[in-house]
Amino acid sequence: MSQIxxxxxxxxxxxxxxxxxxxxLAARSVISIxxxxxxxxxxxxxxxxxxxxxxIKE
Numbered sequence: 268m269s270q271i272x273x274x275x276x277x278x279x280x281x282x283x284x285x286x287x288x289x290x291x292l293a294a295r296s297v298i299s300i301x302x303x304x305x306x307x308x309x310x311x312x313x314x315x316x317x318x319x320x321x322x323i324k325e
Contacts, residue, residue, distance in 0.1 A: 271303045275323045284308040292323070 274297045275281050281292045286306045292298055300307060303319075313324035 269303050269319060270299055270301050271307070271319050271321065272297060272299045273309075273321045273323065277323055277325055281310075281312070281323050283310060 273283075273292060275292050275294055277294050279294050281294075282289050283292065284290070284307070285300065290298075309321070309323075315322040315324065
């Protein structure tokens, strides 16, 4: 799988699941995941997806 980058445009932290564990993405920060979305569960929210970048919106 290819690397995926998740960027938060939110003013609050965003929590998602990675390999069965909760991970908190701090407000206005970026995280890269080496094996793509294979083990990622993103809770429903507004987001924009472009190539290998997911932008989490408010």
